[in-house]
Amino acid sequence: MSRRANVATDLFIFSKRIWHWRLTREQNSEPSLEQGQESNQKANTGSPGKEQFVPGSLVHVQDQCVTGAIFTMNSFIVTVLIWTAVACAEEDKLLGETSETSFRKCQQAFNIPVLEVLPGGGWDNLRNIDMGRVMDLTYTNCKTTEDGHYIIPDEVFTIPQKESNLDMNSEILDSWVNYRSTTSASINMGLDFPFKVNGKFSSEFQRMKTLQVKDHAVTTRVQVRNLAYTVKNNPSSELSLGFKKELMEICDHLEKNQTKMATYLAELLVLNYGTHVITSVDAGAALIQEDHIRSSFLKIHNGNHVAVTTSAGITFAKAVNFNSEVGFDYQNSLTRGYLANRTNSRMQSIGGAPFYPGITLETWQNGMANHLVAVDRSGLPLHFFIKPNKLPGFPYHLVEKLSKTVETAVRNYYNFNTYPGCTNVDSPNFNFQANTDDGSCDGKVANSPFGGVYQSNETGLRWNVMEICIETALRRPENSEDIESLVSNMCYWNQGGTTKTKSSVLLVDAWGMNMAGTVCTMNSFMALVFIWTMAAHAETDKPLGETVKTGFQTCKDTLKLPVLEVLPGGGWDNLRNIDMGRVMDLTYTNCKTTEDGHYIIPDEVFTIPQKESNLDMNSEILDSWVNYHSTTSFSINTELSLFSKVNGKFSSEFQRMKNLQVKDQAVTTRVQVRNLVYTVKNSPTSELSLGFMKALMDICDQLEKNQTKMATYLAELLVLNYGTHVITSVDAGAALVQEDHIRSSFLLDNQNSKNSVTASAGIAFLNIVNFKLEADYTSQNALTKSYLSNRTNSRVQSMGGVPFYPGITLETWQKGITNHLVAIDREGLPLHFFIKPDKLPGLPGPLVKKLSKTVETAVRHYYTFNTHPGCTSVNSPNFDFQANMDDGSCDEKVTNFTFGGVYQECTELSGDGLCQYLEQKNLLTGAFSCPSGYTPVHLLSQTHEEGYSRLECKKKCTLKIFCKTVCEDVFRVAKAEFRAYWCAATGQVPENSGLLFGGVFTDKNINPKTNAQSCPAGYIPLRLFENLKVCVSLDYELGYRFSVPFGGFFSCITGNPLINSNASKNAGAPSLKKCPGGFSQHLAVISDGCQVSYCVKAGIFTGGALLPVRLPPYTKPPLMSQAATNTVIVTSSETARSWIKDPQTNQWKLGEPLELRRAMTVIHGDSSGMSGGEAAGITLAVIVALGVVIVLAIYSTRKYKKKEYQAIDERESLVESLATDVSASNREQDPSPA
Structure with a gap:
């Protein structure tokens, strides 16, 4: 966002907030809540002649109301303020430099680098990663470190350290529970929240835990740490613009008592800016060796614990080519044993020169000056910085509420990522996912019966009864009762619920041009003047003839x-x-x-x-x-x-x-x-x-x-x-x-x-x-x-x-x-x-x-559609090469099921000739039915569409005398509904009574049995859905060797009845959408967005290459649009806001009370006014009359000018050329994403 836009946004928010708080103060002298409710109820009951407002999701009440000239004057003042501020901002840009480029000016002036390791940023204390900037940074004063080596922002100061530490013995982290970060140990020790999970989701921790648990290892850590500066944030630093903007959005919802939306935005704030703010950072470099050695090796040498840590130090010194004293023997038996029991080793260079085997410590340290990084951090919780002195334009009580909301969001982040459990690897109750110990390591398990779960639901029908500026617009339905009433910004509205009547959704048609009122026109005019003035001002900033370079x-x-x-x-x-x-x-x-x-x-x-x-x-x-x-x-x-x-x-x-x-x-x-x-x-x-x-x-x-x-x-x-x-x-x-x-x-x-x-x-x-x-x-x-x-x-x-x-x-x-x-x-x-x-x-x-x-x-x-459940163990006979998610079928045994065939019914909806290609009779019965002992399973019903053109001729007459035949190609859509079924056995059926199954294929997918778009020899393809072919055979002698053990079909709407137990069948429970034990799931077809799968014996289809990804779209676009609903009002019950669609621009805008009242009048009708058709007719007549007058006036003027100024044809052609250029330019600038 440009500086001009930032200034304009800040001023607009500021002026809006001042106006809102002014109204709030004025309301202190207004009637109380109880008085408002009483007058409201009287207004509701006193309007029996009004049309009843049916509850629905499309109409809602606006929660704020500022009317008449006051609002218009306020908008005008805000406009002038924004315009003036932008002009000042542009003037400032000419006199000085923006903060974005100021540090480059400092670099050019001093010819020294900028210090990159800075406090003031957000920090996620669970993942140990830097987040968005919370505190602002500027380089107006071109400050430097005291040694003159680096440029630093105005808001920070440095404390030189020049410290170097080399650990010749390692530390031993015998359990991941005692983990300490190498670069954020100080901030991880903060006790403000459940500190035991600090850093437990960092990649460093998760690597250590995984290696310790899976390799039964402990960790040794040897390091060299060089500390150059401690960089601290100035307590008087201001919040960054982006962080402040998000706080204002939360505040806006807290003011309106929209706590759910405020909570959501606070959680987004935590997502973007983390849990803490870094107040101090140690700038330097660290070279670290982390080894994982078997726990048994440490136990064997428990009496010589120091010798183990010394061995770790020796291996580190060797890695950095350090010439040790005679006392350090690289070849002693303990060091060799240490190396033999090392399961993993990593050398990590944080800052300094990049590490490579054989590098010397001297070389690494010499490269530190240009490669400083953060080797430790300190900080405070995010909500600590949300206080009145950081937000001077906010009321104290609102800042306190804002801080509490953000603190709760951070606390929820901690709580939802705390996994209590046993953390002792040697305990039988050990829980690998646990990150805090709950004392369950020594507990004994008691079996408790489980009686299942259930969930009930009661429909609460709600609507909003609206009153605009103490004028009743609509009344609530009869046989209902109020739930709550509230007062907001001098506008009263009731929220009600029905107890005896049903409700329906109200679909609203668009209104005509007569809805554009005086207030709306005035506001649009002011916005237009504002935009035009801003554009003109921006254009005058550019020197004549200068083109704008971007990118x-x-x-x-x-x-x-x-x-x-x-x-x-x-x-x-x-x-x-x-x-x-x-x-x-x-x-x-x-x-x-x-x-x-x-x-x-x-x-x-x-x-x-x-x-x-x-x-x-x-x-x-x-x-x-x-x-x-x-x-x-x-x-x-x-x-x-x-x-x-x-x-x-x-x-x-x-x-x-x-x-x-x-x-x-x-x-x-x-x-x-x-x-x-x-x-x-x-x-x-x-x-x-x-x-x-x-x-x-x-x-x-x-x-x-x-x-x-x-x-x-x-x-x-x-x-x-x-x-x-x-x-x-x-x-x-x-x-x-x-x-x-x-x-x-x-x-x-x-x-x-x-x-x-x-x-x-x-x-x-x-x-x-x-x-x-x-x-x-x-x-x-x-x-x-x-x-x-x-x-x-x-x-x-x-x-x-x-x-x-x-x-x-x-x-x-x-x-x-x-x-x-x-x-x-x-x-x-x-x-x-x-x-x-x-x-x-x-x-x-x-x-x-x-x-x-x-x-x-x-x-x-x-x-x-790209998830393939199956057995993923290569050593299992049920292994499925195509499976990418294990479904537990590796140890299942296969049960033989008989296949009763498939059939598909069809009904013509429009046109003719479609069903002959969609109908499919069952091969076993020769009809649209299942054989005895089988039950039909309805897989899916869908509509098939095909477009076609045909020549249609009509006789057209003028004055019923002059007639002619006009022929034209007309596009039509033929539609047919098809219903697909397969036949599942209901119990014991005679042997060889069903069909042999030979796989499926489509025009896009092959049959895994044949690795081609075909059926095995002796099998017949039966059509199902629009393009699926199911291969079946009745020949048990020749076709048996190509048959595949079949385990049923299921779709996105219908489960597989072959997996149901007798208990679930008797209870009438719906079938699960999965395969029986020992069977693996395979995709048959994606029919217009619905996945249909079939089940075969696991391990059958293991050959061939891995299937490619199935890319969208999966849904077919309709050939012709259906009758559309033109939505003109949308409401939100959560935020108490209403949006109206402008009929001229097709743009959405927050509805004002006057516009909502007019919308309701159009929606429900007004007996005292003209109908929509009458108003449209009068409006059209007036427009036509005005058009005729304008055309005649233009024609007369041009004729007069042509007669009197015939000699300047060249200038006329020039004007026409300019007009053409402007028109073309307007067409180029017209496209809009909306």
Whole structure:
């Protein structure tokens, strides 16, 4: 957002708030609530002649009312204030520089870098990640650190430390319960909330816990820490504009007593800005070695605990090429035992020069000056900064309520992520998911009977009875009672509920042009004058003849810097792990750069410097593709809002791993070096991109007209183009990864020396990157040779950095990272999360909610139609190669079921000839029925449409005398409804009485039995739905060898009766939508958005390649639109707001009381006024008459001018040319996403 827009927004909010509080003070002298209720009830009962207002979702009362000249005058004052402020802001821009570019001016003046490690940012104390900026930063004074090495903001001060610590002995973390972060230990120790879960969702903690539990290991940590500065925030710092804006939105709802909406916005605030604010940060660098060694090794040497930690220190000193004293023996038996029992080792460089094997401590420390990062943080809870001195324009009681709302949101975030349980690994009650101990480790289990659950529901019919400025508009229905009444801004309204009468939804037709009133016209006129004045003022700022340059190219030309290519805000397909279309808008108006001045970044993002390097000396083992995690999108794949088990399962990386593991009977080892340079985050105030907004508006347009099928189709197209998620944060850096596939038998043979296998993978990787190993780390030992001989496949992948080639050194590869940054991890949220009222301010809240739900359903369908349940254990006879989610069928036994055939009925709705292609009789009965002993199961009913054209001739006459025949092609739609059934056995049936099942296929999918779009030999294809072919046979002698054990059909609306127990059948419970035990589920067809599946014996269809992803759309768009409902009023019972659609512009706007009253008059009719047709007729007549007068006047004027000024034809042609240019320009500027 430009500075002009920011100033205008702030002034508007400020003036609106002052006006609102002025009214609130005036209301203190108004009648009390009880008096308001009494007068309200009298007004309600005194209007028997009015039309009854039927309850419905389309009409609601406006909660604020400011009328007449006062509101108009107030709007005028606000307009003048905004215009004046913008003019002043533009003048300021000419006299000085904006804060966005001021630090670059300081850099140019002092020729020193900007300190990147700064306090004042938000912090998520559960995940240990930086969030949005809470405190403002400016560089007006060009302050520097006291040693003159760095430029710092005006709001911070530094305390020089120049401290270096080297631990020659390690610390031992014998349990993940005692975890301490290496870079945020101080802020994690805060006691304001349930502190035991602080940091428990960080990647550092989760890695430690996983390795400790699964490898039965403890952790040793050795580190070098260099501290350069402690950077503190000034207590007088102000809140940032974006954070303050979100607080104002919460305040706005708290003022109106809309606590639910305020709570929702407070939770969004926590999502965007975290739980705490960093008040102090230690800037420096740290080099850390974390080893995981077997717990048994520590127990054996319990009497010599110091020697174990010394061994860890020795291995660290060796890794950094430190020449130790004679007393440090690298070859002693304890150190060799330590290395033999090490299950995992990682070297992590946080700041300083990137780490590579063989680097010296001196070299690493010399690179620290230009690579400072945060090595510790301190902070306070977020709500602590929501106080009157930070929000001087707010009443004290409102700030207190706001602070409490945010505190509650943070506390809920903590509570909902606290998992009590047993945390002792050695206890039989151990709970791997628990992050706080609840004392259940020693408890005994008592079996308690479970009687089931149930849920009841009572419909509460509600409506709103509206009174505008103490004038009764409508009355409530008879036989009803009031629930509550309230007074808001001098307007009274009742909220009622019925106890005796039913209600129906009221669908409202649009009103004509006669609805445009004087007040509306005056407000529109003032808005037009304001916009015109602002545009004229903006245009005069530009020198004559100067063109406006936009985009990053201008910034590149000016700053001579590259543009950062790794950016958030794009769409993301979380099944295929690929980037999609841009969702959030990007602009380069302010020519922002990263704080180190190396890259140009968009206005809507901010970067957090990391300067982190990780080298795994041991590999990780992925013993099954079920445990796969991506190397570049791990975080977003673990997002749990949808079917997380299939996240990433259609990526090329996953499919390669699964194919190699299954076909080669192998496991995967992965060794990697990861260098993280920046974390790039999207600003919470970012706007949606124009293309994405236009797609949303198209869906909205269909929802307004009640065209739900077309809206569903467009939502599925949206998912196809923009994916399932939006990337909110991305890690920019580079990764060098080696993935080896070794035979599973080799791992089983060396199960007791699993750490030696992982070490062998690490040695193989170090050999490839040309690292010279020491004598005791030789790659020629017997285990390493065996590892290489059992390796079935190996790949080294370089993501970012310079292109990889055999023999390249790690040092060379890391030096090329700066100019080759890529995304090495991503975080994001589901696509529908960004479809909310603050992102679509021009649409009614209820409509946005419906739009969000439609898109969420489309994403959910994408997940559902690509979820393949089945047995995922390769060693089971029921293994299903296509399955990507285990359904527990690995140990199930197969029960034989007989198949009674299929049939399909059809009814013509319009046109003719469709049913002959849709009807299908049962092969066993020759009719639309099931044989004896079988019951029909209704799978689905749908409507099939086909368009056709035909020549139609009509006789047209003029004055009933002059007649002619006119022929034209007319497009028609033929429709037919089909109903699909299959026949399930109801009990014991005679042997060989059913049909043999030979698989299914469509025009898009093959039959897994034949690997082609065909049936096995001797099988007949029967048509079901529109294009599904079911292969059946009656030949038990020849067809039996091609038959597939059949376990039933089920669809999106009908379950599978073959899995029902006798108890559930007797109880009349609906059938479950799944397969019987021992059977696996396979997709038959997606028929107009409905999935139909069939069940066959598990393990039958294991051959062939992995199925590709099934992309949307799944719904067919209607050939012709149905009769549309033109919605003109939308209301929200949650926010007590009403929106009216302007009939001229088709834009939505918040309804004013006068407009709502007129709308009600049109909706319900007014006996004293003209009808809509009469008003339209008179209006049309007046317009025609005026048009005739204007045309005659123009004609007369032109004729007069032509007669008197015949000599200036050249000028006339020039005017016409200019008029043509203006007209063309207007047409080019006309498109609007709405």
